[in-house]
Amino acid sequence: MLFGLIALHAAAGLVVLVGARRLGRWGFVVGGTAPLAAALVALASAGAVLDGRSTTQRAGWVPQLGLTLDLRLDAFALLMVALVSGIGTLVFAYAWHYFAGSAYAGRAAGLLTLFAGSMLGVVLADNLLVLYGFWELTSITSYLLIGLHDDDRDARDGALHALLVTGLGGLAMLGGFVLLGHAAGTLQLSALLADPPSGGVVPVALVLVLLGAFTKSAQYPFHSWLPRAMVAPTPISAYLHSAAMVKAGVYLVARFAPAFADVGPWRPLVVGVGLVTMVAGGLRALRPFDLKQLLAFGTISQLGFLVVLFGLGRPEATAAACALLLAHALFKAALFMVVGIVDHAAHTRDLRRLPLLGAGWRATRAVALVSAASMAAIPPLAGFVAKEKAYAALVHGDATDRAILAVLVVGSMLTVAYSARFAAALWRPDLLVVPSEPRTTLDAGPRHGILAPALVLASATALLGLWPATWSRLVDGAANSLDPAAHAHLELWHGFNATLALSAITLAGGALIFALRRPVSALQARLAPRRSGVDAYDASVRGVLRGAGWVTSVVQSGSLPVYAGIILATAALAPLLAMVSGAWWPGWPDAIGRAGQIPAAGMLVAGATAATVATRRFAAALLLGVVGYGMALLFVVQGAPDLALTQFAVETLSVVVFLLVLRRLPDRFERESQPLLGRAARLAVSALVGVWVAVGAIAFSGARTAAPVSEEMVARSLPEGYGENVVNVILVDIRGLDTMGEITVLVAAGIGIAALARAGRPPRPRPERRSIREHREEVGA
Amino acid sequence: MNLLLVVTAAFLCACGTYLVLSRHLSRVIIGIGLLGHGVNVLLVLSGGDGGRPAFVGGDGGPVADPLPQALVLTAIVITFGVIAFLLALAYRSWRVTGNDEVEDDVEDRRIAREAHQGEPEAST
Incomplete structure (x- = not known):
């Protein structure tokens, strides 16, 4: 069944891609059946899975190497499938409207379906190498999706940036997986996590795995690809860059943390990177005028929050993180959809040009307000329930926990501030920036039906906040499957306690930052680092290209004598150097x-x-x-x-x-023209080869210990090969196939010679380089 | 195994190497021929000091090791194939350029020049 779902994605995606031109946006209907089916299957098996009966399926791939295609649906995977396939289905519905009239609709639909299948594979895989395979597939499909408008240079550059960063992280992760698998003796994820290996290589392996997770989830300092990926059409951003792909890194941290959080570098690294990302991303989200950029940095910040919570590897934090994971996907996908709707109607998403939204936009603005409020953790919405849980997990801890909590509160204040900024953009944009030309007013609302998916998401946000019991069981089961000690009981109202006070402080602090937005942004503009992450990326790409040019100029001189000289000198020198040590000298021969x-x-x-x-x-x-x-x-x-x-x-x-x-x-x-390899060098290489041949001949003949195999050949020549000439028997009998190959080589050479001799232009006589015959003919005449 | 043949093999290989490092294709070909001969001497050497031809029957005295001989036979023929093919290349080179000199790869020289000027190609 699980295999079938992934196969369905692959088949639907390929069908849509092949028929992209003909299907157009109908591709979203055809492709959308796959995530819908996955969502329905997840819903149908939810009861059993949440009771702790996970579904496992396996198929041999290369069983001799321990490579099996294991898929496993446990409660945490179920939560991820809800994001990937549930929100995925809504994104497909949204894209159906968004891509109306677009020439790219078919291709986008096919690639999005393939991406959904890859992402499903990532969260279902129970084998490290299978997980890695799907992981890279998400990188590749996301590369193609970000670069969907392939005639746009920004899109291509952004896509390449994402691919290089996530791809390199993926390679590091593969190295970590191999080390871990070797240390544990199994590549099966569930077995590995149930009985985590220990020892010298495990910390190294974990750092490598975390590199993969950090690059994928856009953690500092690898974050800069995510804002750049916003060149993608908005449905793609809504899906890949809020709900699905960027959660893959978080998913990995979540899976590994309960087993490995106590290993040396894990907690400092993961919590440190997560905290920095949360605060830095939140600060950056206060600055851009582009609404998608604002959401992108907000996503980076929230991913940092999730990484901290999961990375702690503690039951209460894990449970809180599961709730936040779902809440974030709901509000962030809805917000992206709203930006896309506004962008479509107003043809801009720049705060400085955004029109005032009139009567037709009431529903859209309500959706944005509810989702932004959930992002700011305002009660009684899903985001508030999740954040209360997160604060509660840390508030009773030791000094370190309190320090982490303090940073989280600061990060959450920034979240409140940029959420307010987003909401203001749709309600009172002049609060943020007063443009030189007065804003126009846009009365006609969005196209019919395009709001529906976002409306569903916003309703869910409200429903889950007002009635936490609806998702308490899902979050409880998911947390429990990660860490048996983790239990979640979601509630809207916990009474007056420290957590509530912190929430109030967060909201007040965020409101204050928003109220002081002008001095804050002036200060930020003064203190902002001059070089952005994109600059660093560009510099490193340029550096790699320059290094490649330098290496090429050194090793690839283009001169045949130089190449031959290096090859021959290496062939002679390497074994000679190896012979410097060791007793190999057999004595002088006769x-x-x-x-x-x-x-x-x-x-x-x-x-x-x-x-x-x-x-x-x-x-x-x-x-x-x-x-x-x-x-x-x-x-x-x-x-x-x-x-x-x-x-x-x-x-x-x-x-x-x-x-x-x-x-x-x-x-x-x-005389040779410009000899790159001088006579002295040629003589030196020749002498080296001569010395090597002589020394090698003496050494190898002295190293012989076994009886020559040819004695047996002589003995078996007549009885088995029916020949008295042993050399002949060897050639045509014992090494018959070898001789056959030799004949083939000669035939190939013959064909090549015939082709070379007959092909080509007639000779071009040159006055200074005449053939002997021409010379003779001239002299004779 | 004797020093005379060891030195001979080494000398043939050294001469061959010297010629292979030339720019003239005809010299390179002769060098490859010499290298082939040098290696064949080595193979013969590995069979010991020789002896009667390796035929079954006869007076039962020590026979030469047949396996290196089989290898040498293969090597002779393959070397011939290589040399004939290279000669065809030299012939073709003469047809196209009027001589048999192997010139430097123009593209490689251009890349090297650009690398030294510090101007890598655009990334896309």
Whole structure:
């Protein structure tokens, strides 16, 4: 069933992509069936799952390597499926309206469906490598979705930024997974978390895994891709960048925290990064004029909040985080949808140009107000219930807890302030900025039906706040499946206590920040760092490109002699250096073996010397033939008549081929133009190779311990190969396939030679470089 | 194993290397031929000091190791194939450029120049 759901997403997504042009925005109807089915399945199995009976499905993939496709639906996964598929279905409905008349509708629908399937895979996977696979699929589909308008440079750059950051984080995470899997002896997530490994590599592995989580969930200092990804059409932002993809990192922290929070670097790292992200993101959200940017930094801030709560790895905090996870997805997706609706109608989402919204916008503004109020944790909404829970988790703790709580309160004040800013943008934009030209008034409301999904979300926000019992069980089950000690009982009213006081302080502080918005923003403009995260990213990309250029210029000189020299010198030097240590010297061998070897060796050395120093091409080729015949002589002496015959025939043929080609080329070797590799370097490399060959020959022959395999070959030659000539039997019988390959090589070479010889243009005679024949013809004439 | 053949093999390989590092394709080809011969001497060496041809039967005295011989046979033929192919390349080079000199890759030199000027290509 779980496999079927993912397969349904894949199939629907591919169908929509293939028929993108024809389907247009109907693609959202076809593709939307997949998340709808997933949501319905989740709803149907909710009862059993919340009772603690998780559904597990597995299929062998490479069972020999312990790779199994495990999927598991426990209560926390159920909560995530509610976000991914439940909100996903609403986003599809919203996109159906949003993309009306857009040429990109079909492609967006197909990619969004594939993304929904990948995200479903991330939250259902019960195997680390399967999780990683789906994780990367979400990165890739999100890359394609952010860059949907592929003719827009900003979209392409933003998409690449997101892909590089999340992709590199994903690679680090894979490294962490491999280390963890190795330490635990299993790649199964549930088994790993039930019995967490310990030891030296575990902290390293966790830091790597956290890198993946931080980049995906846009935590500082990796956050800058998320605001940049806002170039994507708003339904995509609503889905990927509030409800689904950015929650993947939070999901990972949530899964791992109960098991690993006590391991060395976890708490300082996770809580520190989360707190910084929450406050810095909140501060940044007070500045942009673009409403989507405001929401993007607000999302970063809220993700930081979630990372802190889950990262603590404590039962009460985990339970609170589960509630906040759901509340955040509800209000943030609705807010994004509202921005998209306004953007569509007003053709701007810039605070300085935003029109005043008239009578037709009452419902839209109500949705925005309820959702923003939930974001600010104003009672009696879902956000308030969740935040009360978060404060309650920390208020009775030790000094560290109180310090964390203080930062959370500050971050929440900022949240209140930017929530107020968002609400003001739709109700009284002149409160925020008075434009030079008076604002127009937009009376005609949004297109019919486009508000419905956001209305559903806002109603849920209100309902869940007023009646916490509706989702108390879901949050309780989810927290409980993460940490058996975690229990949640959500209530709207806890009585007058410290938590309520903190909430009141938060609201008052946020209101104060909003009231003082002009001095605050002046101060922020003064103190803002001159270089943004995007600048840092751009600088690092430029640095990588410059480094790549430098490396290329060093290692890729473009000169064949240099390449060959480096290869040969390395081949000689590396083993020689390895032989510096170790007792390998077998002692000097005899000076001379058989007497017959002396004339053969003399012929070889003399021929080779002459061929090397020859200045005429013909002479060099003929001298190579001399060396070949010397080889034949040596083979005769060594007792290898087959070799001698072959060598003799091949050498004769070689000389003929040489002469056929060389007659076209000038008689003498010309001086070489700009030799990058000087004569001294060539001599040094040659000497090095010679030394290596000599030393290697002595060392390897001395290292021989086993009896030669050829003794058995001699013994089996006649009885099994039916041949008396052992060399022949080896070639055609024992190594028959090898000989077959050799023949193939020769045939391929022959075909290549024929093609090279026949192809091409007619020769271009040049006055300064004439062939010998031309020269002769000229002289003869 | 004897020093004479060890030195011969090393000398052939050194001469071959020197020629391979040349810019003239015909010299490179001759160098590859020499390297091939040098390696074949090494292979023969690995079979010991030789002996009677490796035929089954006969007087039963020590025979030469047949396995290196089989390897050398393969090597001779493959080296021939390589040399013939390279000669065809040299011929083609002459047809196109009028000589057999292997020139530096223009594109590589351009990249190196740009890297030194510190102007990497645009990222997209």
